[in-house]
Amino acid sequence: MGSVGFEASPTDDARTLLRLRVTVADADEGRLVADLLSADDGGAASALATAFFEIEPGGGWIVDGYFDSGTTEAMDLLMRLAGGLPVGAGVTLESVPEENWVAISQAALPPVEAGRFLVHGAHDRLQVGRRRHAIEIEAGEAFGTAHHATTQGCLEALDRLGRKRPPRRVLDLGCGSGVLAIAASRLWPRARVAASDIDPIAVDVTRSNARLNRAGPRIRAIAAAGLDHAALRNLGPFDLVVANILAGPLIMLAPRLARAIPRGGRVVLSGLLGEQAREVTGAYRMAGFRLERRQIRHNWATLVLVRG
Ligand SMILES: C[S@@+](CC[C@H](N)C(=O)[O-])C[C@H]1O[C@@H](n2cnc3c(N)ncnc32)[C@H](O)[C@@H]1O
Numbered sequence: 505m506g507s508v509g510f511e512a513s514p515t516d517d518a519r520t521l522l523r524l525r526v527t528v529a530d531a532d533e534g535r536l537v538a539d540l541l542s543a544d545d546g547g548a549a550s551a552l553a554t555a556f557f558e559i560e561p562g563g564g565w566i567v568d569g570y571f572d573s574g575t576t577e578a579m580d581l582l583m584r585l586a587g588g589l590p591v592g593a594g595v596t597l598e599s600v601p602e603e604n605w606v607a608i609s610q611a612a613l614p615p616v617e618a619g620r621f622l623v624h625g626a627h628d629r630l631q632v633g634r635r636r637h638a639i640e641i642e643a644g645e646a647f648g649t650a651h652h653a654t655t656q657g658c659l660e661a662l663d664r665l666g667r668k669r670p671p672r673r674v675l676d677l678g679c680g681s682g683v684l685a686i687a688a689s690r691l692w693p694r695a696r697v698a699a700s701d702i703d704p705i706a707v708d709v710t711r712s713n714a715r716l717n718r719a720g721p722r723i724r725a726i727a728a729a730g731l732d733h734a735a736l737r738n739l740g741p742f743d744l745v746v747a748n749i750l751a752g753p754l755i756m757l758a759p760r761l762a763r764a765i766p767r768g769g770r771v772v773l774s775g776l777l778g779e780q781a782r783e784v785t786g787a788y789r790m791a792g793f794r795l796e797r798r799q800i801r802h803n804w805a806t807l808v809l810v811r812g
Contacts, residue, residue: 619660647681658806677745741766
């Protein structure tokens, strides 16, 4: 069980929020905790808002849940969390001024440049202006603000592919916020872009981010596990698939992706650690792909493979 500490006692001040901050070792643990903080399980406590970010590459992750002060929700959740926290997790509960909370969470998420793309939140909209490759993504319930090395690796790979012959059908598998589908629609305005996720909330978030980025009509978002959906079969075959999910599911998907991608088509894979790159590459070689490029960023690998 993780260590639990209190930085300050809650107050009844109407202008303060309670912040429950959980520090964990990696993104998987962070996602688990974020799910617990935002769980809507019929009356149980859940945070008003959550924030989820990497402290520094390889330096652990922070998950923040914000609660109304003067309520017991933060304490209820803390009690629920206590038994299920990853070993080594740290927990603090403190009151933070509401005005500062917005500033702090925004400061934690500055714009990110990856290739020609600039991914930013609403708070930087005016500063960024209408740059062709600017993408607005608000940190929310789906992964993909581009602050993670895997999203950056995929954006850079897409940017590089943007200089080659344009794909006609693109799939963003595991779309999260939809950032990669939106990037693809920016690079290739004439392409039909599908975006899928096993999590229906991510699919809703992708749809609203696509509209926000004026790409709504060009992106079809579908809730599906892997390629298991009739709509995905109808929208394919895909001459480009980008999938930022974990090594295990990527390996399992290799034969299915080989059937969904014609010869000469490409797959961009991320969500795997540097030391997993060889195993994932091996699975895709067996399925008929050739490695075109491998890039490592903060020990996260991004692979580009061509179907032979
Ligand atoms: C690391 S996030 C990537 C989000 C976004 N594409 C990005 O690059 O920032 C992985 C996403 O894949 C989804 N996912 C995981 N396994 C999946 C599967 N087998 N089929 C479809 N989606 C999956 C998760 O729900 C999550 O939204």
